[in-house]
Amino acid sequence: MATTDFRVIGTRPIRHDGTDKVTGRAKYGGDTAAADLLYAKILRSPHAHARIVSIDTSKAAAHPGVKGVITGMDLPELGPGTIEVGETPSVNAMQMSTNVMARTKVLYKGHAVAAVVATSVHIAEEALAAIEVQYEVLPHVMDVRESMKDEAPLLLDGQTTTSLGKDTGKKSNIATHTVFEIGDTSKGFAEADLVVENEFTTSPTHQGYIEPQSAMVFWNSDDEITIWTSNQGPFGVRTNTALLLNVPLSSIKVIPLEIGGGFGGKIPVYLEPVAALLSKMSGHPVKMTLTRTEVLEATGPTPGSYMKAKIGVKNDGTIVAGEAYLAFAAGAFPGSAVGAGAMCMFTPYDVENLHIDAYDVLVNKPKVSAYRAPGAPQAAYAVESVIDEICGKLGMDRIEFRMKNAAKQGTRQVTGVPLGSVGNVEMLEAVKNSDHYNAPLGGPNRGRGVASGFWFNAGMQSSATLQVNPDGTVAQVTGSVDIGGTRVATAMQAAEVLGLEAHDVKPVVADTNSIGYTAVTGGSRTAFATGWATYQAANDIVKQMKERAAKLWETDASDVEFDEGTFTRASNSEQEFTFKGLAARLMETGGPVVGKATVTPPGVGAGFGHHIVDVEVDPETGKVDVVRYTAFQDVGKAIHPSYVEGQIQGGAVQGIGWALNEEYYYNDSGVMANSSFLDYRMPTSLDLPMIDTVLIEVPNPGHPYGARGVGEVPLVPGLAALGNAVTNAIGTRMNQLPMKPGKILSALGEIDN
């Protein structure tokens, strides 16, 4: 299938939304305005853990220009436990509400406690300073292992540990303990010639999207609510906001704006319910935009972790058993994706005996959110580092080792589920034969690291409608917010079916009243699943237009064929219509043609990536420079190769940041000490080389063009690849992230750290 000639798939047309985005015309979250607009700001906890004794908002409410003040108690009280909300998985509504705004306790520095709406941002800020909150400060716990101890201060009243699916009734910050197991690891390790075990820690990091969360909400006098927001999932915003405000879902319309990055961090609602209440209170549209400090301190980063990994091998390199212990810090509420990490970490390898203990643990930090293959990069860091150590001890080539143990179609994962068609082996072949893998390091203090990574990818639901225009073009409507080129990638899939060019399909991202339910842009699902919907809607058009041609030719639709944009009469090949020619005759043959599709595609193609990185370590300063980077990935079929490469390059660089610089740095009071882009240092253009990409195309049989999700895999291998490269350069195993200069100097014995 990868060798199939496509007309449009695999080409690189300019994206439809490009001109608006290079001229500044595109409207992002913060770019909307309305008449009589008011602005809201949030008051946040200065403490990591405290009981709210009292809140006095009277002075703030009396401040000139202030139009309303709310506290957490103004949000509806919702029932305990998890509930089904129809379109999205079950959620713990009260916890979600309490994260949006605290009621009786603050659980992290930056936790929202009140909000003010005023005629300007500055007046709202002044009024925040007039709100008087009395706190009773409580002991806080920041470290995941400390938090697991019996004597740790408890964050949530009534939080007990669910172990192996059963509530133990034991009060603890450990929300869940999950075990994943196949085979018998004690038997496996008994057969091993070599067993290597190590422990690892990673710090919380942030998705680092450049656009802060921003939303505008208008609660109209008829109780119809309109939300303009740059969330990854407009339908999720509708569901969750309705839930938190206790209003009918259908009373909310969400208008998606352009979104300035998300990476999983813009799935939750933070602002929308608050702005809605303030709009109801004031009678005006209300806009809120977070500051960068608020984004870092109060939206969901990725969990920090403590991990152990243990792998046993035969002398010939065959892996006989693997064990892991993962403790992920979920922040103030449960939900760290530790399970996803556990399910991915050993998947690049065919191992009969595996056992993983996974713990989801509360700490006094913001509640984590998804970040690109959530859970998998940390977990892969542990496994891939141990494998690196094993290869060193066996004296075995690191790619030969991985090929010997490579997972392929039918390999049983730790979940017991066998892998479908995957391109892991083909990818490793490409790595082995690559220029980079075979090139000399080219200088002193350099090291090379390699690592593999796996992510499931998601399918979920998407809808699309396509309307045929009389000039032979097609208007496309989907519900998928376009974060990185999915308008063009989905339009290309419709164009391929219809024999059109990408630019003959005009994509629009619609509001929640104008398109069928469409799940979040995330999970590497949009080009795959929404593309499937546009493909199917295009086929619906073909079917309907065949009927129109048949009508004009006074024959049966079964007598009409469609190929390469031309309708031909099978029984008389001299009769034909181009797509454009027939499009002009729709009104005389029955009226407009609208194709539609709603899909929940089952054939999700899982993805493997492998990264090679060369680093140079400055032995005097401990600074690590990345000198060469190549990312390999099985992408199934690259719909628009430029944006596939872009996903891989961006993911690789987020991995570089995570491995070398980025961390939430807390002081003893549990306050993040680096909550700005100056001190939370993401890679700049000056820190990086070009990021080379190699696309391996082993088609996914579950997609009409063979596409796999591509967006998340590229963040998975990088942490380990960097760790292995630095280890290779300095001769000491690096098992803590980030590998900042102090850590390097400490490893080199230059300083105590």
Next chain:
Amino acid sequence: MTTNKLQVSVNVNGEQQDFLCEPRQTLHEVLRDVLGMTGTKEGCADGNCGACTVKLDGRIVDSCLVLGPEVQGSEVETIEGVASSDGLHPIQQAFLEEAALQCGICTPGFIVAAKALLENEPDVDEARIRHWLAGNLCRCTGYDKIIRAVLSASDKIKEA
């Protein structure tokens, strides 16, 4: 608290603009909230991301670090002034052709900064571009395609 607004006259993209602003409002706020020019984006509002880059009297600045009243009598060029009625600037065209944007929120800042670079230094190489653009953060692309776009635009401008 009442604030006394100041009257400010400034040339924005070749047009004289007169507006009232509070002394505490930044140029960034003025452009977006007073003049309605939202092409200049906000990423951090504290001078660390470059999303709000504009050209002020020939120099590129983070507009969030300039107060509105400071620009009295100045010339400001924003992203809205980069394309002409003849079409896109070669840098804008190169960003499209090289797929140098994903979400696009940082793109206006990069384009304003890159245009200033190529106006001052038509001959640039990768290292110079990386150095010049180090004040503009992009989280989606890993910068690779941005650097290539600026190199490509540099070639096209020189050919023209």
